[in-house]
Amino acid sequence: MSTQQQEPESQESPQDPEMKGTESPQQRRLREKQEGMVEDQAEKETEVEGETVHLKVFRYDPEVADKQEPRFDDFHVPFEKGMTVLDAVMYARDEFDSSLTFRHSCRQAVCGSDAFFVNGKQRLGCKTQISDLQQPVRIEPLPHQEVVKDLVVDMDHFYDQMHAVEPYFQNDDTPDSSDLEEQRQSRENREKVKMSTRCIWCGACMSSCNIAAGDNEYLGPAAINKAYKFAMDDREPEDVKEHRLRILEQEHGVWRCQTQFSCTDVCPKDIPLTEHIQELKREAVKKNLKFW
Amino acid sequence: MSQSYNRGLIEDFGRWKEFSAGMWAWIFHKFTGWMLIGYLFTHIAVLSSAIAAANGETMMLAGEQVNAYTGTIQGLEGLFIVRILEVGLLAVAVFHILNGIRLLMVDLGIGLTAQDKSFYASLVLTGAITVASVPTFLSGVGL
Ligand code: HEM
Ligand code: SF4
Numbered sequence: 001m002s003t004q005q006q007e008p009e010s011q012e013s014p015q016d017p018e019m020k021g022t023e024s025p026q027q028r029r030l031r032e033k034q035e036g037m038v039e040d041q042a043e044k045e046t047e048v049e050g051e052t053v054h055l056k057v058f059r060y061d062p063e064v065a066d067k068q069e070p071r072f073d074d075f076h077v078p079f080e081k082g083m084t085v086l087d088a089v090m091y092a093r094d095e096f097d098s099s100l101t102f103r104h105s106c107r108q109a110v111c112g113s114d115a116f117f118v119n120g121k122q123r124l125g126c127k128t129q130i131s132d133l134q135q136p137v138r139i140e141p142l143p144h145q146e147v148v149k150d151l152v153v154d155m156d157h158f159y160d161q162m163h164a165v166e167p168y169f170q171n172d173d174t175p176d177s178s179d180l181e182e183q184r185q186s187r188e189n190r191e192k193v194k195m196s197t198r199c200i201w202c203g204a205c206m207s208s209c210n211i212a213a214g215d216n217e218y219l220g221p222a223a224i225n226k227a228y229k230f231a232m233d234d235r236e237p238e239d240v241k242e243h244r245l246r247i248l249e250q251e252h253g254v255w256r257c258q259t260q261f262s263c264t265d266v267c268p269k270d271i272p273l274t275e276h277i278q279e280l281k282r283e284a285v286k287k288n289l290k291f292w
Numbered sequence: 293m294s295q296s297y298n299r300g301l302i303e304d305f306g307r308w309k310e311f312s313a314g315m316w317a318w319i320f321h322k323f324t325g326w327m328l329i330g331y332l333f334t335h336i337a338v339l340s341s342a343i344a345a346a347n348g349e350t351m352m353l354a355g356e357q358v359n360a361y362t363g364t365i366q367g368l369e370g371l372f373i374v375r376i377l378e379v380g381l382l383a384v385a386v387f388h389i390l391n392g393i394r395l396l397m398v399d400l401g402i403g404l405t406a407q408d409k410s411f412y413a414s415l416v417l418t419g420a421i422t423v424a425s426v427p428t429f430l431s432g433v434g435l
């Protein structure tokens with residue numbers, strides 16, 4: 001790590017005091033945009049006025065000759081109060097290098113498409129404040145997933161694991177139509193599975209797990225959490241729960257978990273993943289324990 | 293889709309500075325567990341000199357004729373490096389036991405939110421016990 005690291009002292013962007021009031025943030029952005037357009041692409045290496053954020057962004061593109069060898073590009077993005085990592089890379093893409101590629105959509109931690117490896121930790125770009133990070137901010141694609149281009153990783157394997165646990169409600173007994181047409185869940189039961197329902201399929205947990213890294217067949221925290229949501233749902237009959245536990249207790253299921261808590265540490269939705277995995281381990285043991 | 297770039301397993305080791313508490317706990321637990329197994333074998337080898345002693349075998353130690361078991365033990369304990377290794381063994385065993393209790397709690401679902409703190413507590417306690425044991429282990433031995 002270089003000695004030049006500096007922590008942004010405050011969220012407030014320390015602008016020239018004389019400028020305050022004379023220029024709105026939007027005007028400033030427009031001005032900077034115009035200035036940016038005058039200069040050429042090499043601009044990305046030079047300083048922008050005011051406080052800037054120093055980004056180091058992973059670049060790789062197998063289809064572009066000079067990007068086939070992975071490298072880090074430096075961007076100096078003007079800091080704004082409340083700026084997230086996603087805001088910063090979007091600025092870098094819009095102003096400096098339009099070929100910078102990453103996924104994003106909702107910008108509010110709902111769609112789960114912008115999990116990156118930021119300063120050595122899996123984080124959601126749109127939920128991570130620049131002001132909370134040490135500079136330079138190092139942004140890489142999620143580890144343990146194949147990189148397709150820049151920050152875009154191949155999520156297929158992650159989705160395969162999610163689907164492997166049959167992530168859908170299974171109950172053949174529909175309620176009497178003369179009665180209720182709904183399958184109601186008790187408040188207590190809903191409370192029990194509440195946290196597990198929050199998963200946004202971002203893949204941060206799977207990427208952080210070094211067991212999953214070494215064992216490609218391991219279901220992984222997100223899929224096990226998904227199974228937890230259904231296995232703990234009272235409305236599913238007992239035989240379905242047993243079927244679910246049979247999937248989970250396979251060789252590459254819950255028992256792979258070594259309780260390193262990496263997944264729980266990185267989950268942007270604060271799902272207690274390790275706790276859920278441990279509970280399913282105990283459920284699996286209870287199912288198999290027989291006292292003759 | 294285009295070919296993709298796999299950064300390989302090696303990247304994990306290069307990132308050791310970024311490992312979290314739970315990952316270190318796991319690495320240390322594996323390491324200490326296997327160290328203890330390793331010690332078990334050397335322990336058996338040393339203790340088996342009692343068989344030789346029972347068969348009446350003797351050896352010379354500091355000009356004295358002693359039985360094979362006493363000679364082996366006293367000879368080893370007279371070495372400074374063996375005393376150092378014993379301190380290391382204690383450290384390894386204490387950490388494994390303390391972190392083992394932590395892991396058993398985790399398995400039972402107790403105190404999961406404090407898992408990092410209990411790991412640090414294991415480390416600190418291990419350090420304290422190890423330091424406190426030094427006078428005992430290193431008494432009466434010359435360099
Ligand atoms: C009070 C004493 C001990 C406690 C509480 C304890 C606890 C544990 C626990 C809970 C695990 C499982 C870790 C996991 O969940 O992955 C474990 C693993 C292990 N223990 Fe111990 N243990 C103790 C003593 C010993 C001794 C005396 C030895 C060696 C002779 C030993 C050797 C091992 C080994 C080799 C492993 C497996 C490490 C691996 O995962 O590769 N343990 N111990
Ligand atoms: S469990 Fe958390 S980290 Fe894992 S995919 Fe779901 S939201 Fe992302």
Ligand code: FES
Binds near residue numbers: 108111114125126127
């Ligand atoms: S952009 Fe949707 S979760 Fe971040």
